[in-house]
Amino acid sequence: MNLRKLKYFVAVAEVQSFTRAAEQLCIAQPALSKHIKELEEALDTPLFVRHSRPLALTDAGVFFLERCRYILSVLEETRAMTQKIGKLQKTFTIGFVASSLYTALPEVIRTIKQEFQDVEIRLQEMNTMLQIGALKSGTIDIGFGRLQLHDPGVHSEVLYQEPLLLAVPKNSPPLLSEPGAVRLVDIAAARLILFPAEPRPSFADVVLNVFKSVGLAPKHCVETRELQLALGLVAAGEGVCIVPASFAQLQRADISYLPLAEPEAAAPVVMNIRAMDNSPAICRIGEIAHHIYQSC
Known part of the structure; x- marks a missing residue:
């Protein structure tokens, strides 16, 4: 049994045909x-049910396909990471979700640039889920997102739990404009504007999970493409919107930001790196990010 045979098996299993796999x-x-x-x-076991059309896997074949994909994925990650470490790195690419730029990430990037002056620091916006493949392929070296990933090839670590605020129109109903923190139960029946609508999962799911963590579910949800559209709908009186506290710096005369009472009302800032990447640069950048976010 060798890697070539594993690749051949995966090809046949995925296209469900020996003929098409041979052509491929x-x-x-x-x-x-x-x-x-x-x-x-x-x-010592059959992997395919050969009399079926299209070609089907046996139970053993289904298990073996899953393991082969994992083995080949780890091999590709290892190749990409070895190339990175083996070469004198002249560039370093940071992936990030747009909302992280409202947090301490700009300070993290400035500090990295000051410390690694002989390295070109590149920035690439991408959602958290895309960071998995980008890390494995070597497209990015580190990622900052809003979702904690669960992938064996990626180490995902929460740097900071950012409080959430409720964005409401200036002339909102008394329940939402009275002093003090707003309880989630008081807005569960309100028209809740979520962003982004896609791709998912995203910050929209972070908000929904906050409600779920306290045994609630919003009754009326409206999904929008991005933050500015969501805030525009809030200003127009079309609903309320939950945002990270750092977004309050987007001052609008027609919107107020109110604190939420529950401690669960927080959104993580997450750092993602390749699993087992202990290179000096990655370790140092992790230290920088931890120090800056811990001081928030």
Whole structure:
């Protein structure tokens, strides 16, 4: 059993056809069939139900496909990471979600640039979920997002729990404009404006999970593309919107920001790096990010 046979097996399993897989792999179908047969003999179990159309996997084949994908993914991550470490790094790419720029991230980036003056620091906006593939492929070296990832190839760490605020129109009903913190139960029936509508999961899901954590669910949700549109709808009296506290610096004369009472009403700022990436640069940047966010 070798990596080539694993790649051949995955190709056949994914297209559900020996013929199409052979064309995709640019090898003769009899040779491909022989490789798969040898793999099954080595495992002492059939991987395909050959009389089915399209070609189906046995239960053992389903399990083996999952493990093969993981093995090949780890191999690719290892290759990309080894190339990064083995070369004199002249550039360093930071992936980030747009909302993180309202937090301490700009200070983190400025500090990194001051300390790594001989390295070109590049910034690339991307949502948190896209950071998984970008880290594994080496497209980015570190990512800052709003969701804690659960992927064996990525180490995801919460740097800071940012309080959430409720954005309301200036002339809001008495319940929302009275002094003090607003309880989530008091706005569960309100028209709640969420952003972004896509891709998901996103900050919109962070807000929904905050309600879920206290046993609530908003009754009326409206999804919008981005923050400015959401705030515009709030100003127009179309509903209320929950935002990170750092967004309050976006001063608008027609919107008020109110604190939320529940301690669960917070959004994480998350740092994502490749699993087992202990390179000196990554370790130092992690230290910088921790120090700056801990002082928030």
